[in-house]
Amino acid sequence: MPELPEVETVCRGLRPKLEGRVLTRVIQRRPDLRFPIPPDFVERLQGRRIESLRRRAKFILATLDDDTVLIAHLGMSGRMTLHEGLPPPPGPHDHVEFVTDGGWTVRFCDPRRFGLVDLTTTQALGQHRMLRDLGPEPLSDAFSPDYLDRALAGRRTPIKAALLDQKVVAGLGNIYVCEALFRASVSPRRSAHTVPGSRTQKLVPIIQAVLEEAIAAGGSSLRDYVQATGELGYFQHRWQVYGREGEPCGYGVAPGGPNRACDGVIRRIAQSGRSTFYCGRHQR
Numbered sequence: 001m002p003e004l005p006e007v008e009t010v011c012r013g014l015r016p017k018l019e020g021r022v023l024t025r026v027i028q029r030r031p032d033l034r035f036p037i038p039p040d041f042v043e044r045l046q047g048r049r050i051e052s053l054r055r056r057a058k059f060i061l062a063t064l065d066d067d068t069v070l071i072a073h074l075g076m077s078g079r080m081t082l083h084e085g086l087p088p089p090p091g092p093h094d095h096v097e098f099v100t101d102g103g104w105t106v107r108f109c110d111p112r113r114f115g116l117v118d119l120t121t122t123q124a125l126g127q128h129r130m131l132r133d134l135g136p137e138p139l140s141d142a143f144s145p146d147y148l149d150r151a152l153a154g155r156r157t158p159i160k161a162a163l164l165d166q167k168v169v170a171g172l173g174n175i176y177v178c179e180a181l182f183r184a185s186v187s188p189r190r191s192a193h194t195v196p197g198s199r200t201q202k203l204v205p206i207i208q209a210v211l212e213e214a215i216a217a218g219g220s221s222l223r224d225y226v227q228a229t230g231e232l233g234y235f236q237h238r239w240q241v242y243g244r245e246g247e248p249c250g251y252g253v254a255p256g257g258p259n260r261a262c263d264g265v266i267r268r269i270a271q272s273g274r275s276t277f278y279c280g281r282h283q284r
């Protein structure tokens with residue numbers, strides 16, 4: 001599933017091809033994805049210039065020259081592909097296509113159709129049902145240690161569930177929360193309100209570092225992916241804890257960690273239906 005760094009990578013890949021460009025043709029091949037597509041989708045987009053493209057949580061937002069905002073979400077399996085000139089014939093899952101006056105076509109492919117495209121306006125964007133309850137962006141100044149302290153106060157859910165709550169912080173997914181808690185030495189099972197302030201002081205910059213490292217990996221992958229397949233935003237990344245069940249922990253070998261490597265073993269448990277990987281030895 002694309003997570004925040006993948007979506008950020010998609011945005012960074014699309015931006016130079018879309019910003020300032022006119023949508024000369026929009027092709028819609030089905031009436032719905034996860035939700036119905038607005039009936040006037042094509043006519044509202046065709047002929048409009050894209051002023052800016054940005055990410056909010058895991059949503060891609062394109063603002064057009066008439067203040068229309070195109071919202072796209074990749075869902076579970078959505079992909080954006082970029083094609084210069086005439087694209088190859090569409091596959092069965094290529095549902096929406098955006099042709100620009102710059103010679104590039106963007107295709108939205110979504111086999112499982114958990115993704116979405118929708119239209120709103122800049123004025124109504126903050127009240128959109130998918131966006132209105134989102135907490136601060138994890139990479140913004142609003143996501144500060146003091147903010148997180150206040151957000152966790154009184155919460156009796158496990159810290160992992162609290163960090164996955166999109167009202168607490170927007171766009172954090174399962175893998176990145178596991179990684180951040182591992183590096184912050186906080187047990188994913190610990191009740192959120194018992195995480196001391198000294199740990200939230202550490203947790204916020206660690207969450208930001210984990211995301212920024214992945215975004216950097218995505219950025220360096222961009223050129224290869226565009227050249228090879230036109231596909232944006234999927235890249236290999238090595239995790240410190242995710243997917244390492246049964247392996248020795250070894251935390252602390254990395255520069256900046258404690259001097260001695262942790263001799264715990266990575267465990268996997270289920271929390272609210274999702275896999276959590278953690279080390280019971282150094283994560284408390």
Ligand SMILES: [Zn+2]
Pocket residue numbers: 249250251262263264265279280281282283
């Ligand atoms: Zn450990």
